[in-house]
Amino acid sequence: MPSPEPLAVEPAGRSTATRSVELDAFPTRTRLSTLTDGLRAYGMIAAMWIRSTMTYRASFVMTTVTSFVVTAFDFIAILLMFTHVDALGGYQLGEIAFLYGAAATSFGLADLLVGSTERLGRRVRDGTLDTLLVRPAPVLAQVAADRFALRRLGRITQGLLVLGYGLGTVHVEWTLLNLLMVPMMLVSGALIFAAVFVAGGSFQFWAQDAAEVQNAITYGGNTLLQYPPTVFAKDLVRGVTFVVPLAFVNWLPALAVLDRPYPLDLPHWFAYLPPVVAVLCCWLALLAWRAGLRSYRSTGS
Amino acid sequence: MEAFIELDGVEKVFDVRRRAGLLRREKSQVRAVDGLSFTVARGEMVGYIGPNGAGKSTTIKMLTGILTPSGGRLRVAGIDPARERTRLARRIGVVFGQRTTLWWDLPLKDSYRLMHRMYRIPDQRFRENLERCVELLDLGELLEVPVRQLSLGQRMRGDIAAALLHDPEVLYLDEPTIGLDVISKAKVRDFLRDLNADRGTTVLLTTHDLTDIEQLCRRVMVIDHGRLMYDGALAGLHEVGESERTLIVDLERELPPVVIDLARTVRVEGPRQWLAFPASQSAAPLVSALAARYPVMDLSLREPDIEAVIAKMYAGRSGQ
Numbered sequence: 001m002p003s004p005e006p007l008a009v010e011p012a013g014r015s016t017a018t019r020s021v022e023l024d025a026f027p028t029r030t031r032l033s034t035l036t037d038g039l040r041a042y043g044m045i046a047a048m049w050i051r052s053t054m055t056y057r058a059s060f061v062m063t064t065v066t067s068f069v070v071t072a073f074d075f076i077a078i079l080l081m082f083t084h085v086d087a088l089g090g091y092q093l094g095e096i097a098f099l100y101g102a103a104a105t106s107f108g109l110a111d112l113l114v115g116s117t118e119r120l121g122r123r124v125r126d127g128t129l130d131t132l133l134v135r136p137a138p139v140l141a142q143v144a145a146d147r148f149a150l151r152r153l154g155r156i157t158q159g160l161l162v163l164g165y166g167l168g169t170v171h172v173e174w175t176l177l178n179l180l181m182v183p184m185m186l187v188s189g190a191l192i193f194a195a196v197f198v199a200g201g202s203f204q205f206w207a208q209d210a211a212e213v214q215n216a217i218t219y220g221g222n223t224l225l226q227y228p229p230t231v232f233a234k235d236l237v238r239g240v241t242f243v244v245p246l247a248f249v250n251w252l253p254a255l256a257v258l259d260r261p262y263p264l265d266l267p268h269w270f271a272y273l274p275p276v277v278a279v280l281c282c283w284l285a286l287l288a289w290r291a292g293l294r295s296y297r298s299t300g301s
Numbered sequence: 302m303e304a305f306i307e308l309d310g311v312e313k314v315f316d317v318r319r320r321a322g323l324l325r326r327e328k329s330q331v332r333a334v335d336g337l338s339f340t341v342a343r344g345e346m347v348g349y350i351g352p353n354g355a356g357k358s359t360t361i362k363m364l365t366g367i368l369t370p371s372g373g374r375l376r377v378a379g380i381d382p383a384r385e386r387t388r389l390a391r392r393i394g395v396v397f398g399q400r401t402t403l404w405w406d407l408p409l410k411d412s413y414r415l416m417h418r419m420y421r422i423p424d425q426r427f428r429e430n431l432e433r434c435v436e437l438l439d440l441g442e443l444l445e446v447p448v449r450q451l452s453l454g455q456r457m458r459g460d461i462a463a464a465l466l467h468d469p470e471v472l473y474l475d476e477p478t479i480g481l482d483v484i485s486k487a488k489v490r491d492f493l494r495d496l497n498a499d500r501g502t503t504v505l506l507t508t509h510d511l512t513d514i515e516q517l518c519r520r521v522m523v524i525d526h527g528r529l530m531y532d533g534a535l536a537g538l539h540e541v542g543e544s545e546r547t548l549i550v551d552l553e554r555e556l557p558p559v560v561i562d563l564a565r566t567v568r569v570e571g572p573r574q575w576l577a578f579p580a581s582q583s584a585a586p587l588v589s590a591l592a593a594r595y596p597v598m599d600l601s602l603r604e605p606d607i608e609a610v611i612a613k614m615y616a617g618r619s620g621q
């Protein structure tokens with residue numbers, strides 16, 4: 001290799017001729033392979049985090065137990081309430097347990113899988129997202145798997161227990177359709193919550209301290225959905241149906257199973273929309289994520 | 302020679318908001334990189350230097366696809382990094398001196414195992430590369446140690462190994478020797494030199510330690526305010542910069558300022574005197590002339606620091 005000739009460069013003027021704007025930003029790799037790559041990376045990173053938490057085994061056991069106990073008390077409060085009243089918003093204890101369990105399980109699943117996106121703001125602020133961007137794996141998968149915490153299984157366990165209690169108590173004719181509604185509701189609900197988590201996380205690309213807003217919708221939404229829609233003002237129910245479509249997580253499908261009227265005058269088939277709404281929400285969340293990622297600007301040091 | 306890295310009029314502008322009163326915020330723009338053009342051939346080892354805030358890290362972030370250029374054209378191995386970041390990631394290695402990619406709570410080797418799987422490195426290849434890094438970077442004893450227990454220098458060596466297990470064609474290093482002691486620095490430099498010579502890995506190195514560049518890079522690029530100020534051999538930089546080295550002389554007793562042809566005395570403090578002479582000139586004749594005429598007790602030589610060289614060169618060039 002010849003030693004390069006010294007070449008002093010004049011401070012160049014701004015070159016406008018070469019300013020290239022490339023708009024058709026379609027990656028050459030297919031969507032499907034991105035998805036499988038993402039899942040693969042997710043699994044690997046989640047496993048690393050599980051191993052990391054296991055290095056503090058005592059602390060892991062403590063937080064898992066605490067998480068379970070805290071969420072358990074949440075439902076115990078409702079049980080206590082029912083020692084004084086027979087119905088809440090016209091709903092019996094079993095029905096409430098059904099709503100509560102469905103919401104808590106969906107939320108727990110979403111929280112376990114993508115709840116870590118709420119920490120994105122910190123990575124954006126301190127620029128540590130840089131290190132994820134130079135990896136050959138989708139960033140969303142890496143961020144979602146960040147600090148993957150098995151202790152969140154505590155919430156899912158509690159949700160499933162309450163749901164089981166509800167299902168065993170309610171008086172429902174368990175036709176095939178009604179039976180299928182339950183898993184459909186849980187999966188769609190988890191996806192809707194996941195989309196809200198991801199959309200909220202994307203928002204933190206612009207506003208790094210927006211985790212509060214995200215929490216209000218996810219954790220707040222979860223609490224809201226644990227009660228029947230009849231206890232809330234109509235406007236709130238409308239917002240939760242049409243603006244942030246959390247009502248599709250459990251209210252609409254569960255009320256159809258329970259054969260109860262929905263407070264808003266909606267056609268019956270709305271109860272079967274959760275999968276469609278879930279796919280739509282996920283798609284919007286991914287768009288928001290991409291836009292956010294494009295606006296990422298790292299930090300000065 | 303094949304151009305491996307190509308920049309043509311690349312720009313990066315940051316919008317920044319500054320508080321200009323209690324509620325009002327002023328928008329302004331920072332041109333971190335301002336019309337930068339250069340090429341690097343495959344197998345070159347290039348030093349990329351400049352004062353704080355010159356735009357070095359920003360350039361590296363654009364080369365890796367972390368940041369999207371505001372204008373201009375940029376290619377690495379024929380790939381536009383911002384558009385195909387993930388595809389490019391397999392072919393590049395990056396070490397940010399300020400930031401670790403290792404897993405804090407896990408033994409060092411676990412981080413490497415993750416690399417193995419994430420980059421789908423063939424088993425045989427992974428074993429060879431790891432063995433090589435362990436040997437040359439002296440990591441043998443550290444593999445089982447949780448990263449949080451490593452010292453800064455040990456961690457940096459661990460990070461460098463992590464960036465190389467997948468046989469990247471190009472390695473970007475942003476201040477890899479920051480905070481390292483002399484021995485660690487030497488180890489890292491030796492390793493990089495071998496890597497470049499044996500594997501032909503292209504290396505782009507950012508540093509504030511001129512010795513790194515002196516020992517490693519035939520070619521150096523200097524940027525300031527996001528513009529390329531100099532591109533060539535390091536020796537040439539000293540000439541362009543008219544920089545000076547300093548000989549610190551301890552005399553037997555306090556004397557009036559030394560008068561000698563080859564240097565000028567710039568400072569006197571008791572029996573200690575500071576003599577400046579052009580960096581392009583050898584210190585040997587000056588030392589012998591001095592020893593012949595003055596009662597010298599001790600000597601030490603200070604290299605011009607990179608910031609001074611650049612500052613001087615920049616001032617000289619733009620005539621400000």
Ligand SMILES: Nc1ncnc2c1ncn2[C@@H]1O[C@H](COP(=O)(O)OP(=O)(O)OP(=O)(O)O)[C@@H](O)[C@H]1O
Binds near residue numbers: 298300316317
């Ligand atoms: N994310 C950012 N937002 C706003 N301004 C930025 C950002 N990143 C860099 N800058 C600005 O761009 C300029 C170049 O920064 P850069 O980090 O590239 O410098 P550098 O050459 O790496 O400096 P150093 O030697 O201090 O690391 C600086 O003026 C810096 O303030």
Ligand SMILES: [Mg+2]
Binds near residue numbers: 357359
């Ligand atoms: Mg920098």
